[in-house]
Amino acid sequence: MTAKESKNTPHAIGKWPDQETALEAISYAQWIAFGPFVFQATVVMRDRGLLDAVADAGDEGIGVSALSEATGVSPYGVKVLLDFGSSIKLVWRKNDRYVLTKTGHFILNDPMTRVNMDFTRDVCYEPLAYLDESIRDEKPQGLHLFGNWKHIYEGLSSLPEQAATSWFNFDHYYSDRVFDEFLPIVFETPVREILDIGGNTGRWALKCFTHAPDVQVTIMDLPGQLAVARKNIEQAGFIERFTEFPADVLDSTQVFYQGADVIWMSQFLDCFSESDILGILKRAVAVMRDDSVLYIVELFWDRQKFDAASFSLNAISLYFTCLANGKSRMYHSDDMLKLIKSAGLVIDRDVDNVGAGHTVLRCKKPDTI
8 A cells, every 4th residue: 555545544554754744643643542442442332233223324324312222322322432433433423413434334344354353352452461571571471361371372272262263263264265265376286195284273174175185184283273173174074084293393303294295384484483483494394305395375564465454464463472472473574585595495486465465485495496
């Protein structure tokens, strides 16, 4: 998004500092200062049905009494929330009635926005209070609010129900919905066996099983995640083509599964620090044959089409800081490319903007190019 395109946003996102007026800058500063108010009020207006009721009223709008009757929110609650809603451009006042704005429409109806908001509320909001300690210690100091784990991946199967639902909805939204676009890339040439490292619930494996009737898939992941994947794959009737390989990739003594002609790492490496990524890639190289390929799929914040996408990815980095492991992030592509080279791999295919802004990197050993 160019500076010109973002001129009318409340934040002047995308402008270089010397293009911002003082009024724009100080106005944006207030959005930052009251950011938690913006978020919490928006969630309440969405979940208490206020925005739905305003939307149902259409261009005629709806008044306080009717909103209170429709939602069960007191007249005071309607006024204090919807008046703030007009300040943050979710609604606008038409005489004594409220009318939904385009932003309010997207808060209600856009799946990406809903997934992001639920993830922020149910998973990240309280742990973010420990951001300073997490930065200082390079440990996810907000994680203790959910459990006594070294990193969140140990406890995914034990998260409270609402947090788990929002975590997996978030993860699946940015992976599952684009799996169909990855399939033609991976299966451009015949594939015998895929090693899916960090396969979570097995959804990519299920896509592969359906797409290619002879392919075998091995998922290498923590035992808790493998149990979920096994259940899903068995229910789908593909258990005969599935192998599980329990492993903690952070254990530097762990030897990776050998024999696959394709190694798949989809939105996996961003879960680790740069030093851990290098170690993971080197151990992957150690089990690659000359004809093996390694696919790395990531959302790089510098390769996004829109400022809002880069903004969102850099925000998600703070989830990794406070909850995941205290050391990882959504990476700049240059950082990842350097690590791939240091691991002894070369990239023979680099495709941007697959699905929801994903980059697909196909890597091989250098003497096989």
